[in-house]
Amino acid sequence: MKTTRQLARQRRQRRRLVLGAGAALTAAGVLAYLVMALLPGHETDAGPAAAAPLVTAQPKAAGAAGTGSPAVTASPTASASPSPTGSAGPKTATPSATPRPSSTGVPRPPREASGTTSLSGRIRPGASYQGVATAYEAGVGDGACLFGPSPDLMIAAMNTTDYETSRACGAYVHVRAANGKSLTVRITNECPLPCAPGQLDLSQQAFAELADLKVGRLPITWSLVSPGSVGTMSIRYKTGSSPYWCGIQVIGHRNPVARLEVSTAGGWRQLSRTAYNYFLSPDGSGCGKAIRVTDIYGERLTVNGIAVRPNVVQPTQVQFARH
Incomplete structure (x- = not known):
């Protein structure tokens, strides 16, 4: 049978064990709290600044604001890369008279070599023009271009619009009639109103190569050419x-x-x-x-x-x- 002293000692040991266990549990809880607070992405109730979403700190892609779609200007597209012919030099330029659709479906203007757009004016290399051919008595072949008598009468007068303050003077154009016949003429004269844009007033000699003079007006297409049989300037x-x-x-x-x-x-x-x-x-x-x-x-x-x-x-x- 245990004495009173032994019973008191056992009670003191149990009390120390209970207090030690409680302290250990408290310490473990504090440690767990600290670990969770330090984990990435854990939101703590640290005040108004912590409540702001993180994405606002990310820079937005240019052009994306308010659209909800990706900013296509951030990466190059196929139309931004140089083409094999591109504008490598004037000789490679072959602009089309019909605008070409781009990858976005918006028509592009005809492409020309670097600087050619500003140099060519209305009559552009590679473009085809529609109009009507008429005839006039050319005499010796002189005209508004003031070249003097022409060595041959395969010449034409250009309508005032395409004449463009004499920029068309001396140009060689290939004329194709609706009946399939064609010829090349040199611009030596101006055809004033009522000559319409696209119209060529051919010398009677040139018109007769395409149709009978009695036809009067002949539907044509024409384009600029660069003939080989030309001497020096x-x-x-x-x-x-x-x-x-x-x-x-x-x-x-x-x-x-x-x-x-x-x-x-x-x-x-x-x-x-x-x-x-x-x-x-x-x-x-x-x-x-x-x-x-x-x-x-x-x-x-x-x-x-x-x-x-x-x-x-x-x-x-x-x-x-x-x-």
């Missing part, structure tokens, strides 16, 4: 030209002329073009100096040694490349 100063004022004309060019520049002390100076197919230097700047001629394909030819000799056709040794 010539330069002519206008009557009245001098070192103080001059007009300069290019004759016999294979491709339409886009601009003409003259050499001055300050560099190349571009001259303005008149409706009668001369480039003018009102103050005489560059008259008698080197001349630089550019065609609609961007090719530049420099001509030296052309003196100011009014109304004299002076041949050169250069010609634009064929396209």
Whole structure:
């Protein structure tokens, strides 16, 4: 039989065990709480800042705001990559008269080589135009372009719209009639109103190659060409030209002329073009100096040694490349 002292000692040991177990359980609970609080993604009730969604800290893709769709501008598309022909050079450009659909279904404007769009004006390489052909008595073949008598009468007058302040002068166009016949003519004249855009007023000799003159009006399509059987170009100063004022004309060019520049002390100076197919230097700047001629394909030819000799056709040794 246990004594009173032994019973008291056992009670004290049980009390220490109970207190120790309670303390251990409390410590374990605190430790578990701390571990859970430190785990990634665990939200604690730390105040208003912790309640903000994390996605607001992510930068939005450009162009996606308010659309709900992915921002397609963030990655290149097929239309943004260069094509095999692209704009590698003027000679490779073959624009279509019909706009081509893009990958988005929106029609694209006709593509041309770099710089060609601004140089070609209304008559563009590779484009096809519809209109009507009429006929006129061409005489010796002279006309508004002031080239003088033509070596042959396969010539035409361009309607005022496509004539475009003489930009069409000297252009070669291939004309195809609805009956299947065709020929190439050179633009030497302007056909004023009522000639409509697309209309060509052919010399009677040229019209007769396509149909009987009695037909009067003949539906046609036509396009710019760059013929091979063309000699070298010539330069002519206008009557009245001098070192103080001059007009300069290019004759016999294979491709339409886009601009003409003259050499001055300050560099190349571009001259303005008149409706009668001369480039003018009102103050005489560059008259008698080197001349630089550019065609609609961007090719530049420099001509030296052309003196100011009014109304004299002076041949050169250069010609634009064929396209």
